Amino acid sequence: MVQLEIFSPDGKSDTVTLDKFPVTIGRSRINDIVLTHRTVSRKHAVIIKKDGNYLIKDVGSQNGTFLRKRKIEEALLQNEDVIYIGAYTLKFLVKEEIIDLDKALEGPETAKNVKLKITHVLEIPDRFHGVIFPEVTGEEEKISEVELSISQEDTSLLAFPDEFLVPREEFPILYDLQRRAMEDENLEDTLNNVANYLLSRTDGDRVAFFLSTVGTSLDAALIVTRPGIAFESRDIKAFPSILRKSIQEGKAILANGLEEDSNVQIDQKERDRYSSYSAIFAPLKYDEKTVGAIQIETHQGKDRLDRDQLVFVCRVIRELAQIIIWKLGQIEKFEQRLLKQELSRIHPEEIVDILFQKGEKYKQEFFEVKEQVSSVLTCRISNLSDIHDQISPMEIQQLLQHFISTVRKSVIQYKGSILDISGGEVVGIFGLPIKQLDAAVRAVLAALNAINNLEKDSTFNKLTKKLVFSFGIQTGLVTGGDIPVNGFHYLFAIGNT
Numbered sequence: 109m110v111q112l113e114i115f116s117p118d119g120k121s122d123t124v125t126l127d128k129f130p131v132t133i134g135r136s137r138i139n140d141i142v143l144t145h146r147t148v149s150r151k152h153a154v155i156i157k158k159d160g161n162y163l164i165k166d167v168g169s170q171n172g173t174f175l176r177k178r179k180i181e182e183a184l185l186q187n188e189d190v191i192y193i194g195a196y197t198l199k200f201l202v203k204e205e206i207i208d209l210d211k212a213l214e215g216p217e218t219a220k221n222v223k224l225k226i227t228h229v230l231e232i233p234d235r236f237h238g239v240i241f242p243e244v245t246g247e248e249e250k251i252s253e254v255e256l257s258i259s260q261e262d263t264s265l266l267a268f269p270d271e272f273l274v275p276r277e278e279f280p281i282l283y284d285l286q287r288r289a290m291e292d293e294n295l296e297d298t299l300n301n302v303a304n305y306l307l308s309r310t311d312g313d314r315v316a317f318f319l320s321t322v323g324t325s326l327d328a329a330l331i332v333t334r335p336g337i338a339f340e341s342r343d344i345k346a347f348p349s350i351l352r353k354s355i356q357e358g359k360a361i362l363a364n365g366l367e368e369d370s371n372v373q374i375d376q377k378e379r380d381r382y383s384s385y386s387a388i389f390a391p392l393k394y395d396e397k398t399v400g401a402i403q404i405e406t407h408q409g410k411d412r413l414d415r416d417q418l419v420f421v422c423r424v425i426r427e428l429a430q431i432i433i434w435k436l437g438q439i440e441k442f443e444q445r446l447l448k449q450e451l452s453r454i455h456p457e458e459i460v461d462i463l464f465q466k467g468e469k470y471k472q473e474f475f476e477v478k479e480q481v482s483s484v485l486t487c488r489i490s491n492l493s494d495i496h497d498q499i500s501p502m503e504i505q506q507l508l509q510h511f512i513s514t515v516r517k518s519v520i521q522y523k524g525s526i527l528d529i530s531g532g533e534v535v536g537i538f539g540l541p542i543k544q545l546d547a548a549v550r551a552v553l554a555a556l557n558a559i560n561n562l563e564k565d566s567t568f569n570k571l572t573k574k575l576v577f578s579f580g581i582q583t584g585l586v587t588g589g590d591i592p593v594n595g596f597h598y599l600f601a602i603g604n605t
Contacts, residue, residue: 224365
């Protein structure tokens with residue numbers, strides 16, 4: 109569930125749930141979220157959902173859209189991000205349902221009292237040998253190289269059943285699921301497509317995907333129900349003990365109805381209800397890595413899900429786990445790329461590479477507070493207030509962004525880091541966190557390079573009144589380190605410069 113907490117200028121607050129995208133924000137009544145203060149443009153910003161991520165875009169507002177106190181044109185939103193639109197403060201919140209199996213074991217009462225009858229337990233193979241989806245020929249393909257070891261709980265199944273053939277028409281469907289997942293499809297669409305495929309090939313009425321988060325908690329990533337079938341949400345938590353068994357042992361479990369010799373005391377209504385319960389529980393496991401689990405279930409009849417369907421699900425889930433791990437890896441790489449881009453805005457390439465090549469312990473040592481000789485370069489527009497009457501507020505913001513970008517690039521070009529950016533001022537530092545014997549020389553070269561680029565820039569030359577740029581360099585013993593915020597490292601430095 110995605111929400112926006114809106115804090116208005118008069119101190120009042122409101123919470124809005126974002127259930128469909130895009131979401132437009134502005135002063136006009138035609139927007140999805142209307143902010144009436146005069147500091148907000150008629151069409152100010154829009155929040156969109158793309159590839160499972162949420163982005164905010166400024167749509168040409170007069171006073172700008174700010175995220176984490178920085179003006180943005182477009183930016184990725186993260187949970188608890190603070191957005192500034194005119195005189196309003198908006199807090200972006202992503203609230204997901206987290207199912208903790210330890211807590212789920214404690215309730216509801218049905219989960220304690222109902223004991224399902226496990227009829228089959230199959231071990232998911234560690235690896236498929238040969239081609240997973242063979243080339244389609246004129247005949248049905250038989251999977252001969254797949255070995256399926258069965259637990260001792262079901263001694264009647266000692267090998268992959270010879271009678272189970274993969275119909276020729278299944279190959280293009282399975283291959284297409286793989287191909288689409290490996291292209292631009294997001295994780296949610298991949299899960300949804302596989303869920304619908306499983307519903308079309310089994311007698312299950314609902315498919316629930318759980319992805320591992322931290323410890324024993326599972327995130328209910330997606331729940332897909334066959335049209336026309338009603339399920340109560342609490343049923344998802346009904347049998348956490350079997351779900352845990354499936355994950356911990358790496359085995360697929362088929363449960364049909366209640367244990368016949370169960371001595372538990374439940375009322376007749378509940379007994380009738382779960383006597384017709386049939387479910388498959390399977391871990392999403394690839395090689396030695398488990399990323400979650402899947403639950404396929406129905407209340408429409410005992411033994412409706414059988415051994416052949418369990419074997420079929422094992423094959424599909426075995427491949428699904430590989431796809432999910434790959435998709436999660438892509439998400440992780442995407443987040444790392446964003447982090448790398450953010451770090452590249454304040455550090456030279458050498459520092460960014462060190463941070464990504466070394467472990468967390470090295471990062472802490474690298475950014476720990478230390479004392480060493482450094483040079484601090486301060487660049488500002490001295491007469492910014494003199495041009496307010498010449499250009500619009502939007503043009504002033506664009507001018508400031510251009511100035512900041514030019515100076516920032518010069519500092520980073522000469523291996524410096526950005527200490528602070530505020531208004532019409534940029535502060536860079538040389539010799540921290542990496543020791544540089546020529547820190548003062550680098551600061552001078554960066555200043556000269558920035559001056560040269562600013563003087564050539566037509567953005568500033570077209571102004572009626574010429575801007576005055578001030579540059580100052582101070583060198584001395586500095587104590588500096590970092591302030592970690594949301595995974596980023598922001599430098600600070602104090603000392604006798």
